[in-house]
Amino acid sequence: MKKYVNLQDTTITMKRIFTFLLLSANFFYAQKQLTDSLKGFSYAELKKKFNDYDEKDKIQESKIIAKYYLQKAKSEKNNLQMAEGYLLVHFNEDFPLAMKYIDSVFIVTKNTRESSYDAIAYRMKGNLYYKNDNLKAALDNYIVSLKYAQRQKDQKLIAYANLNIAYINSHIGRNVEAAKMFRHYYDSNELSESEHNQTRVNLINCYIESDQLDSVGVLIKEGLDYSTKNQNKYSVNQYLYLSGFSYLKQKKYEQAIGEFSKAYDYFSDIEDNNANYVLYSLGKSYEGLNDKKKTVEYFTKLDANVEKTNITFPDLRDVYTFLIDYYKDNDDTQKQLYYIDRFLKVDKKLDEQFKYLSTELPKKYDTPNLLREKENIINDLNNNKISLYASISVLLLILILFIYLYYKSKKTEKQYRKIAQDLIHSIEKKHMEPVEIQKNEFSQEETQPLIIEEVMPEIKDKTGNALSEDVTQSILKDLNTFESKGLFLKKGITLASLAKTFKTNTAYLSEVINTHQGKNFTTYLNDLRIDYVSERLLEDKKLRSYKLPAIADELGYNNVQAFSAAFKKKTGTTPAIYIKEIENSIIS
Structure with missing residues (x-):
């Protein structure tokens, strides 16, 4: 059988091959030119050239310089x-190869007097683990790096280790603590220009996360000016993202989307993990605009990236909760189950990381720092006995106060647990009563608004005039419906909105609630919600598995703080302890 060849296709193919070969030749020629131009440069000049290219995202050029630096050092047998060469070449390599280069640093510096490389190498290992979402290993390496830096009394290396640990603090939500560290070094003169810039990026992020937006705008402008001047595209897009994040916090969703879109185009193009943070923020912006389809689009894209890289961050819980609820509302059981499975996998990893970091950070970092501060105080006061005794007395008082507060908190927790147990027993006892009795009692509650005139208390409006029986009965009937149908769970309920629904005015409604319930409207609404959730939590295992913000949202609260305060005021205990005691009672 003959094969017929399309001559036009062959010509096109040959052109492509020729173009590829030409481009390859040009690339290798440019590479050789750059390598040749490096001859005669000192190590300091090579390192500066590497940093210049790296800051301008010229990866290939920076790799060539790093390899030349290492070859020069090897040829000169300069350990x-x-x-330094191994440190430079590791920056633009994937995880396994980068880790081998870092291990080589330990080997070549093993027999040298210069031990600062231990601190540097452990910090670099920490950075690699952090980049690959192994926060446990990252923290452990940063702690070791800090110890070596302190042993050397190298303030610069101490600063680097402290900043890296601040990144982890920020990652697990301790943004106030992290911001203090970033601010300290941002205001100091210990960092280079590029390091100072990166510290500004992290400081802004912590300020936005902790709702400290006052100086964010000024810092972002400073950062953009610096990045533009230095032609650092990566840094420019970091600030565009932070600008969008600030708008998102202020609920200026349209402006936020504009900034995020520009940042996403850049980070997705270079396949940088920052693209995932931008996808999350874009999704939240569209959620704020109530555009569920767009929210799902960005959250789905984010999930695909997370599944591919297995790099997570705490806000992913919001992503999966939204997707699960969205497909539940759209009766798409298959996708609902898929995202439940994804949520459980991601949540497990996040939970393990958080438990480890929240335990190890205070033990390995916060406590040693406090002890070091204590030692410094004592050493500084060694020449003054009176001051020394005063300091020791203060420390003892602090210790006593700490012990007192500790036992007080334990005692309070015990009281809360007892209250929670009593609440559980009272609800269980109520449920164990005969159905007929409960029914009769409920019927009495149902008919309570229809009280006959002789026993109905006189209700007066603000002018002192008594409300008519018809008005009172109508409001009581509406309140009865409001309670029995669970309408108190809706968000945004106010005295004014409820009065409008009942076709009455706020003064009448307020007077009826005060007279018949013996409480104001806010207390009345909170009591209904807390009574409802107290029973639901006891009966519904699924609801108990929710995070407190999700439970608060189901009850119509705008935030978890309002829910917790209302729960504690009504029951005398906290929702977290109540849920824990329910679980304990079930296990026992």
Whole structure:
């Protein structure tokens, strides 16, 4: 059988091959030119050139310089410069190869007097683990790096380790603590220009996360000016993202989307993990605009990236909760189950990381720092006995106060648990009563608004005039419906909105609630919700598995703080302890 060849296709193919070969030749020629131009440069000049290219996102050029630096050091058998070379080449390699280069730093500096490389290498290992979402290993390496830096009394290396640990604090939500560290070094003169810039990026992020938006605008402008001046596209897009994040916090969703879109185009193009943070923020912006389809579009894209890279962050819980609820509302059981499965996998990883970091950070970092501060105080006061005794007395008082507060908190927790147990028993006892009795009692509650005139208390409006029986009965009937149908769970209920629904005015409604319930409207609404959720939590295992913000949202609260305050005021205990005691009672 003959094969017929399309001559036009062959010509096109040959052109492509020729173009590829031409481009390859040009690339290797440019590479050789750059390598040749490096001859005669000192190590300091090579390192500066590497940093210049790296800041301008010229990865290939920076890789060529790093490899040349390492080869130069090897040819000269200069161990310390070989260590620097390994550090440079590791920056633009994937995880396994980068880790081998870092291990090589330990090997070539093993027999040298210069031990600062231990602090540097452990910090670099920490950075690699952090980049690959192994926060446990990252923290452990940063702690070791800090110890070596402190042993060397190298303030710069101490600063780097402290900043890296601040990143982890920020990652697990301790943004106030992290911001203090970032601010300290941002205001100091210990960092280079590029390091100062990156510290500004992290400081802004912590300020936005902790709703400290006052100086964010000024810092973003400073950062954009610096990044534009230095032609650092990566940094420019970091600030565009932060600008969008600030708008998102202020609920200026349209402006936020504009900034996020520009940042996403850049980060997705270079396949940088920051693209995932931008996708999350875009989804939240469209959620704020109540555009569920767009929210799902960005959250779905984010999930695909997370599944591919397995790199997570705490806000992913919001993503999966939204997707689960969305497909539940749309009766898409298959996708609902898929995102439940994804949520459980991600939540497990996040939970493990959080438990480890929240335990190890205070133990390995906060406590040693406090002890070091204590030692410094004592050493500084060694020449003054009176001051020394005063300091010791203060420390003892602090210790006593700490012990007192600790036992007080334990006692309070015990009281809360007892109240929670009593509440559980009272609800269980109520449920164990005969159905007929409960029914009769409920019927009495149902008919309570229809009280006959002789026993109905006189209700007066603000002018002192008594409300008519018809008006009172009508409001009581509406309140009865409001309670029995669970309408008190809707968000945004106010005295004014409820009065409008009942076709009455706020003064009448307020007077009826005060007279018949013996409480104001806010207390009345909170009591209904808390009584409802107290029973639901006891009966509904699924509801108990929700995070407190999700439970608060189901009850119509705008935030978890309002829910917790209302729960504690009504029951005398906290929702977290109540849920825990329910679980304990079930296990026992």
